[in-house]
Amino acid sequence: xxxxxxxxxxxxxxxxxxxxxxxxxxxxxxxxxxxxxxxxxxxxxxxxxxxxxxxxxxxxxxxxxxxxxxxxxxxxxxxxxxxxxxxxxxxxxxxxxxxx
Amino acid sequence: xxxxxxxxxxxxxxxxxxxxxxxxxxxxxxxxxxxxxxxxxxxxxxxxxxxxxxxxxxxxxxxxxxxxxxxxxxxxxxxxxxxxxxxxxxxxxxxxxxxxxxxxxxxxxxxxxxxxxxxxxxxxxxxxxxxxxxxxxxxxxxxxxxxxxxxxxxxxxxxxxxxxxxxxxxxxxxxxxxxxxxxxxxxxxxxxxxxxxxxxxxxxxxxxxxxxxxxxxxxxxxxxxxxxxxxxxxxxx
Numbered sequence: 001x002x003x004x005x006x007x008x009x010x011x012x013x014x015x016x017x018x019x020x021x022x023x024x025x026x027x028x029x030x031x032x033x034x035x036x037x038x039x040x041x042x043x044x045x046x047x048x049x050x051x052x053x054x055x056x057x058x059x060x061x062x063x064x065x066x067x068x069x070x071x072x073x074x075x076x077x078x079x080x081x082x083x084x085x086x087x088x089x090x091x092x093x094x095x096x097x098x099x100x
Numbered sequence: 101x102x103x104x105x106x107x108x109x110x111x112x113x114x115x116x117x118x119x120x121x122x123x124x125x126x127x128x129x130x131x132x133x134x135x136x137x138x139x140x141x142x143x144x145x146x147x148x149x150x151x152x153x154x155x156x157x158x159x160x161x162x163x164x165x166x167x168x169x170x171x172x173x174x175x176x177x178x179x180x181x182x183x184x185x186x187x188x189x190x191x192x193x194x195x196x197x198x199x200x201x202x203x204x205x206x207x208x209x210x211x212x213x214x215x216x217x218x219x220x221x222x223x224x225x226x227x228x229x230x231x232x233x234x235x236x237x238x239x240x241x242x243x244x245x246x247x248x249x250x251x252x253x254x255x256x257x258x259x260x261x262x263x264x265x266x267x268x269x270x271x272x273x274x275x276x277x278x279x280x281x282x283x284x285x286x287x288x289x290x291x292x293x294x295x296x297x298x299x300x301x302x303x304x305x306x307x308x309x310x311x312x313x314x315x316x317x318x319x320x321x322x323x324x325x326x327x328x329x330x331x332x333x334x335x336x337x
Contacts, residue, residue: 008208011120018113046154047111050183050204054117061205 005093006056018055022048023090029067029083033076041079042071048086059089102127103219107150108137108160109181114204118150118181121208122215133157141167146176148219151198153182153189161192168197175225177218181206234271235328236312241268248312262287263305266298270316270326279323298324 005015025044032040045067052060063086070078105126107118115130122128129144131137134157140146149167151160160180167173177199182189185203193201199218202211232239238247238254244264247254259267265287270278278286280295302324306313315328 010208011117014116014120021113043154046183047113051111051113051117053205054114054208058205 006058008056011055015055015057018051018057019090019093022057022060022086026083026087026090029079029086033079033083038071038074038079042068045071045082060086063089103147104129104144105148105150105215106131106137106140106144106146107181108132108134108155108163109150109152110154110156111152114152114181117206117208118211121211125212125216126219134160134163137163138166141173146173147222148177148179148215150179150181150215153180153184153193161196164193164196164198175222177222179214179218181211232268232272234274234326235315237271237309237315237328239268239271248310257308257310259305259308262301263308266301267305267309267326270324271328274326274328277319277322277325283323 005019025048029041029044032038032044045064047064049061049064049068052058052062052064063082067079067082067086070082103126105122106129107115108131109115109118110132119128126147129140129146131140132155134155137149137151141149149163151164153160160182164178164180167176167178174197178197179200179202180193180198181202181204183204190201200214202214230241232241233249236249238249240246244259244261246257246259246264246267248257249255266283269283269286280298283298284291284293284295302316302318306316309315312328315326317325317327319325
């Protein structure tokens with residue numbers, strides 16, 4: 001698949017930990033969103049945008065960018081859509097990568 | 101002494117990427133907030149700062165402004181490394197004196213190359229600013245001029261570029277003895293040069309130094325050394 005993680009070999013060993021941390025972000029984002037804490041969502045999304053592609057996960061950077069923009073304007077529906085995309089992507093690729 | 105780079109970044113995952121990108125090139129210091137960064141800057145000489153904008157206790161812009169308005173840190177290269185890619189942020193960074201601006205996510209190789217470039221320019225500038233005073237000699241690296249200091253004024257001594265490099269190399273390593281092969285490597289960059297050529301240039305250099313000719317000492321059976329009897333010191337031009 002085109003959007004599978006594709007890290008440089010120098011950082012491949014860091015990828016499982018990175019993906020695990022993103023999975024841990026999911027309930028945090030859900031919780032922040034439920035509480036209407038859009039700034040918290042924005043920070044998490046911003047960090048994901050900035051780091052994802054560096055770990056070979058360009059899709060996560062893209063999702064992070066869209067989620068950050070949605071959180072900035074308090075667009076809950078758009079944030080939920082990106083959260084669903086993030087959940088789906090992580091569920092699809094993380095198990096393989098962690099076994100690598 | 102290894103180059104020291106401070107990365108001001110609150111995301112440990114970005115720090116890990118920076119560490120990998122610059123591994124083996126620099127010694128990395130990490131600050132996760134502006135307060136930590138200020139403490140590190142006060143405590144240590146830094147060669148370059150990688151600076152995020154969005155930090156827990158403020159924005160990197162503040163720190164950049166402080167660095168530029170402080171004499172001790174005004175010349176330390178500052179490279180913004182941030183997820184904020186808008187033109188307003190870029191303009192703000194450069195107007196505050198940033199040397200470069202990298203938007204996250206970044207390519208590790210690009211980061212490495214940009215950091216290297218900044219460090220090389222910084223080193224070159226440091227060298228260019230350098231004026232070496234040894235005894236009654238004043239050697240300006242940027243202008244490649246040499247002066248004989250007498251009564252507070254420097255009388256110029258006209259040297260060829262080879263003579264200048266030879267003099268600078270010896271004077272910047274006062275009292276250290278160099279054999280001819282070492283001087284050829286240092287002055288002629290290892291080009292094929294007859295050792296006798298070194299003697300000829302040394303002889304001409306002594307003649308031009310006039311009353312300071314004795315600064316260039318022959319060490320029998322070995323080579324040459326510079327000895328002003330007073331030691332050298334570097335001053336800003």
